[in-house]
Amino acid sequence: MSTRRIYLDHSATTPLDERVFQAMQPYFSEIYGNPSSVHQFGQEAEAAIEQARQDIATIFHCQPQEIIFTSGGSESDNLAIRGAAFAARQNHKGNHIVTQALEHSAVGRTFKQLEEVFGFEVSYVPIDKEGRVTPYALRSVMRDDTVLVSIMYANNEIGTINPITELAAVAHEYGAIFHTDAVQAAGQLDLNVSHLGIDLMSISGHKFYGPKGIGALYVRHDTPIIPIQTGGSHEFGLRSGTHNVPSIVGMAKALQFAYQEREKHIEHYQLLRDRLIDGILNTIEDVRLTGSRTERLPSHASFVFKHIDANNMLMALDAKGIAASSGSACKTGNPEPSGVILALGYDLEWAMGSLRLSVGRQTTLEDIDYTLEILPQVVTVGRKLWTPIA
Ligand SMILES: Cc1ncc(COP(=O)(O)O)c(C=O)c1O
Structure with a gap:
């Protein structure tokens, strides 16, 4: 050895950035209130969450209420895909959803389940020899009844970056919602959602020197999506469950440092x-x-x-x-x-x-x-x- x-x-x-660790610490001890509580203990925690939401929104160039906190990249992917597919079904839109073979299993297996258990029809966009999805290839599988497209920003296994702006534009031509798994991209590539033109975007704290077990989903304000975890209607009704305050604070700090530097x-x-x-x-x-x-x-x-x-x-x-x-x-x-x-x-x-x-x-x-x-x-x-x- x-x-x-x-x-x-x-x-x-x-590894966790030491500065992020410092920023998280008070939320394990002094500031322990439940952010949903009306008293001051709760409101201190709530203020920290809203500051974190604002800080992430600044990096994404979006509104704070378009950021939904989740337990990580996998949950963000599940909420985006299942939430958008179920909303399309509820609204009697089409039944056709699109992805590609190289997605992380958080996306790939969610599509499989939607196909096998819920009867959605799935098409896989062909990839080129470098593992890239081209707008031309995406267009070849799009249909008038396509409701959702999910293509990752950058691949975890082979590092290939997809042309997200162009792919989102193709999806929108057909009236479909566009989701991107930006878990590997976050911290390194541009996350400006108006440049990218996407509707849904997943990130995960532990890939950019933040804590594990925390993530976020960007949900563009007019995107039809329903919750997959129901309960006390936290996170604008899209993701119930008492907030993981230290990790939310840590993820936002980590993202800020990553983009400043x-x-x-x-x-x-x-x-x-x-x-x-x-x-x-x-x-x-x-x-x-x-x-x-x-x-x-x-x-x-x-x-x-x-x-x-x-x-x-x-x-x-x-x-x-x-x-x-x-x-x-x-x-x-x-x-x-x-x-x-x-x-x-x-x-x-x-x-x-x-x-x-x-x-x-x-x-x-x-x-x-x-x-x-x-x-x-x-x-x-x-x-x-x-x-x-x-
Ligand atoms: C591309 C991609 N998507 C999703 C995930 C899952 O993220 P998490 O570990 O936060 O659930 C990963 C983790 O490796 C990933 O690389």
Whole structure:
């Protein structure tokens, strides 16, 4: 085991910013009232929530009442998609909903459930070889009865950024609502909702140095959507449940810091990311960059390696102190390829060996150079262990 600890899994989660931690602390102790209570204890907590809502709205360029607090990216996706689909049904609009194969499971499985349990008709937009959804491809599946389109802003596994403004415009031509999962984009890409022209947008606190278990959904003011969690009518009736005050405060602070300091961080990420990509492509054989070289998240590098089981690779890297991740899952010792990599057209000889390396604020050039030294050794050993697929 190595004594080094290099964290290259910032797309999975980021550490909490120390300044955010400080800002959250009073809401665990002194300021403990229930924000729904009329007394001063409650109103102090309520004021903090409304300030957080205002701060996020400033970054989104929207009205504060268009921000709904949720328990994270998954819940925001569920509320957006199921809420909009159910509202369309209630209003006797169409029954056709659209997404694509590379979505996070919070979107993908919600669409599956809407299809299998609730009888919606789902179409999947074809993707290009870099995993991008083009406006042309979206247009090819749109119909007059399409009520909802959900396409992610940036992909978690391959980092590809989609042309959201153009895609939203196509959806609107057909009178459909447009949702984007911006969970990976938040903290790095433009979140101005009037530039993007979207109706619904999901974010999650823990991807931009905020706390885990907190998220938000932007709901454009005239968007027909009904709650999926009913109860005491919190959050303008769209999401019931007593507010997680410290985390709401923390998420808003984290987003503010991320956008105040964005240029500096993006420059740092891109330098490290490009060094990783060039170093890996130049020194290792039979490796491909997955996703786009240019239209990709600044912090994100992802690859497929031929004839290697990614789970072996992850364990070997971990033993050398490098934390990375893969889209391939190891379920009870039975490795499975990444669905995203398969959808991009790679066969099993490649799809078992996907690797994601995502850099962050604390990552250094030395961390990258150490990774570039270790990875070729890990790949060489891993390939010796490869058993051909029958
Ligand atoms: C693209 C995307 N959507 C949704 C989620 C789920 O977010 P959360 O972990 O906050 O539920 C993730 C988390 O990895 C993600 O990457």
